[in-house]
Structure formats: C-alpha cells, structure tokens
Amino acid sequence: MKVHIFVATALVAMLAACGGGGGGDSGGSPSPTPSPTAIACPDGSSATSAATCPAVSAPSGAQPTTTGTVKVSFTGTLASATAVLWKGAVGGTPVAGTSSLSSDLKVVTFTPTVRIAYGDQQYNMVITGTDSVGRTVQTTTSFSPGPMVCANNEVWSNPATFVSAYQACLAPIGVQTLMDPVIHKMTDTSCTFTVGSPLSAACKLYAANGTLMFANTSITVNGKAMVWIGWFGQDGSSNLALLDAATLAVVAKTTLGNPLVWMIGNPTGVNIDVRVGTVLRNEQVTLVGAELVVTCRVNCS
Numbered sequence: 001m002k003v004h005i006f007v008a009t010a011l012v013a014m015l016a017a018c019g020g021g022g023g024g025d026s027g028g029s030p031s032p033t034p035s036p037t038a039i040a041c042p043d044g045s046s047a048t049s050a051a052t053c054p055a056v057s058a059p060s061g062a063q064p065t066t067t068g069t070v071k072v073s074f075t076g077t078l079a080s081a082t083a084v085l086w087k088g089a090v091g092g093t094p095v096a097g098t099s100s101l102s103s104d105l106k107v108v109t110f111t112p113t114v115r116i117a118y119g120d121q122q123y124n125m126v127i128t129g130t131d132s133v134g135r136t137v138q139t140t141t142s143f144s145p146g147p148m149v150c151a152n153n154e155v156w157s158n159p160a161t162f163v164s165a166y167q168a169c170l171a172p173i174g175v176q177t178l179m180d181p182v183i184h185k186m187t188d189t190s191c192t193f194t195v196g197s198p199l200s201a202a203c204k205l206y207a208a209n210g211t212l213m214f215a216n217t218s219i220t221v222n223g224k225a226m227v228w229i230g231w232f233g234q235d236g237s238s239n240l241a242l243l244d245a246a247t248l249a250v251v252a253k254t255t256l257g258n259p260l261v262w263m264i265g266n267p268t269g270v271n272i273d274v275r276v277g278t279v280l281r282n283e284q285v286t287l288v289g290a291e292l293v294v295t296c297r298v299n300c301s
Contacts, residue, residue: 039053039133041053041054041076041133042056042077042078042131042132042133043056043075043076050133050134050135053076053133054076056074056076056077056078056137057074057075058072058127058141059075060073061141061142062123062125062141062142062143063143064116064123064143064145067115068111068112068114068115068116068209069109069110069111070083070085070109070110070112070116070123070125070143071108071109072108072125072127072139072141073106074107074137075106076131076132077104077106078101078108078129078130078131078132078137079105079130079131080101080129081101081108081127081128081137082099082127082129083099083108083109083110083125083126083127084099084125085097085112085116085123085125086123086124086125086126087116087123088121088123090124090126090140092124095112095116095123096112096113096114097110097111097112098110098111099111108127108129113187113188114186114187114188114190114205115187115209115210115211116145116209117145117205117208118147118148119144119145119146119147119148119167119208120144120146120147121144121145122143122144123142123143123144123145124140124141124142125140125143126138127139127141148162148167148168148169148208150162150169154178155169155177155180155213156169156171156175156177157175157176157177157178158172158175160172160175160177160214163214165246165248166214166227167204167208168207168208168210168212168214169210169214170214170216171213171215171216171264171265172216173216173218173264173265173266173267174264174265174266175215175264175265176264177213177214177215177230177262177263177264178262179230179238179260179261179262181232181236181259183210183211184210184211184212184213184230184231184232185211185232185233185234185236186206186211186231186232186233187234189234191203191205191206193239193241193250193253194250195251195253195290196249196250197249197250198247198249198250199243199248199250206231207229211231212230212231213230213231214227214228214229215227215228215229215263215264215265216228216265217265217266217267217270218266218267219267219268219269221244221251224244224245224246225245225246226243226244226245226251227243227244228240228241228242228243228263228265228270229241229242230260230263230272232260237256238255238256238258238259238260238274239253239255239256240253240254240260240263240270240272240285240292242287242292251287252290252292253292254285254291254292254294256272256294257274258274258275258276258281259275260272260273261273261274261275261280268284269284269285269286269287270284271283271284271285272284272285276299279299280299281296281299282296282298283295283296284297
C-alpha cells in the first residue's frame with residue numbers, strides 16, 4: 001500500500017511541474033507572421049503577386065527591317081507569343097510567314113515568306129501570348145513601309161526613277177545597276193516569268209519589295225518600248241528578262257551561266273558583268289528573234 005501511495009504522489013508532482021493535465025500556459029510568445037513571398041516580374045522588378053507587377057507593353061511598335069522581317073519589342077519577358085501580320089485592316093489579307101520569340105524573351109519577330117512591299121499600304125501585326133508571370137498579353141501595332149527610295153548610290157551608280165506602273169525604281173540607259181545576291185534573291189518560287197504573259201501578282205510583289213531590278217533600254221519589239229529586269233532565283237541562279245514596258249508582258253528571258261554582278265541598259269540590249277571565279281567577264285545581251293543571246297566582250301577566255 002505504501003508503494004501505491006508513493007507512485008501516486010510522484011505522478012501528482014510531475015503533473016504539477018508540467019502544468020497539470022489542463023490547458024497549458026497561455027502566457028507564451030505568439031508565432032511570427034510570415035513575410036509575403038516576392039516574385040520576379042517580367043520587367044525585372046519584384047512584387048508580392050503577379051497582379052501587382054507592371055504590365056508588359058510594346059511601346060516601340062512594329063517596324064520592318066531591311067531584310068523584310070517585322071520586329072516588336074516588349075518592356076518585359078514573355079513566356080510565349082504568336083504574331084500574325086495583316087495587310088490592311090486586321091482580318092484583311094494575312095501575310096504568309098512565321099513568328100518567333102527572341103532568346104531574351106522580349107522581342108517578337110515575324111518573318112514573311114516574301115518581303116513586304118514598299119508604299120503607303122498599312123500593315124497591322126497582332127501579337128497574342130502570355131508574360132513570364134502568366135498574364136495574357138495582346139497588342140496590335142501598325143506601320144507603313146513608306147515609299148521606295150531610288151536615290152541610293154549603293155544600288156545604282158546614279159539615282160534611278162520610281163515608276164508607278166512598276167511600283168519599282170528604273171535605272172536610265174547607261175546607268176549601272178548593282179545586283180546583290182541576297183537583297184535581289186527571291187525567297188520562294190511564287191513568281192515565274194512566262195513568255196507572252198504579263199507579270200503575275202507574285203512577281204509584282206517582288207517588284208514592289210525591291211527584289212526585281214529594272215533597267216531601261218531603247219530597243220523596241222514590234223514598235224513597242226522594252227525594259228530589262230534582273231534577279232536571283234530562290235536557287236541562286238542569275239536571270240534576265242525583257243518586258244514590254246507598257247503591259248509588262250514577258251518578251252524573252254534567260255538564265256545566265258555565271259553570277260550577275262551588274263547590268264546597264266543600252267540602245268541595243270543590256271551590258272552586264274558576271275563573275276567567273278575571281279574574274280569579272282563583260283557580256284552584251286541582245287534579242288535575236290525570240291531569244292536572248294549572250295555575247296562575251298571582255299575576259300572571255
């Protein structure tokens with residue numbers, strides 16, 4: 001019996017030391033309130049939530065580059081973005097091409113299949129996507145490529161003249177027109193030259209975007225004035241065509257055996273330089289019957 005009393009006494013003492021079996025000590029310090037978690041905003045700043053991050057916008061708008069691509073810069077990073085380029089009003093004529101997002105996730109680029117044309121026609125680029133904190137981003141930017149500039153001595157030895165019927169620059173007789181294998185290269189096969197037929201809509205687009213180069217001549221066919229066109233095909237080939245200056249119907253065409261460097265329209269045809277290895281060969285191209293005939297003049301061996 002004494003043992004039982006001792007154990008009971010010990011248990012009572014332990015419970016008293018521990019505060020008994022009741023509700024415990026209510027006088028302790030309260031738990032600290034956790035600090036809000038900071039997140040990285042698209043513009044590089046910090047915020048407590050996505051909703052309080054500065055909105056992502058595109059203040060610079062859309063502008064075409066010299067290579068024909070269209071770029072839009074944003075004030076913050078994007079998680080994804082897709083661009084559609086429209087000729088005219090949104091929902092008008094879509095421009096074929098692809099869009100991409102830059103490695104820093106701030107620039108959306110649209111690359112047309114064929115470079116856009118010069119002129120006052122308005123283009124609208126619509127970009128939709130999400131920013132880096134998951135918010136929806138949508139913006140529409142408009143631009144006009146502006147008129148084609150013919151007073152460019154990096155292209156012509158002297159300024160050419162813009163001709164509205166061609167929507168292109170025409171080099172006068174005796175003026176050298178340089179041919180660039182990148183700028184004057186077709187980017188697809190939509191434009192084909194058919195003898196007896198006028199330029200197609202696709203070929204007119206290549207004229208209006210500066211791919212086809214025009215040079216004047218004083219030769220006539222059946223009493224009709226002619227004009228020369230030079231270009232590089234998508235396959236890199238060098239080409240010349242003789243067109244009716246009024247109807248733009250193809251009179252004759254030829255593919256040269258060597259890369260075209262420049263051309264100069266003259267009274268009897270067109271004088272050209274082609275590159276043969278490291279040598280420039282000078283040739284004269286004339287119309288004989290229904291065919292264009294190439295005759296070597298300098299560095300022929």
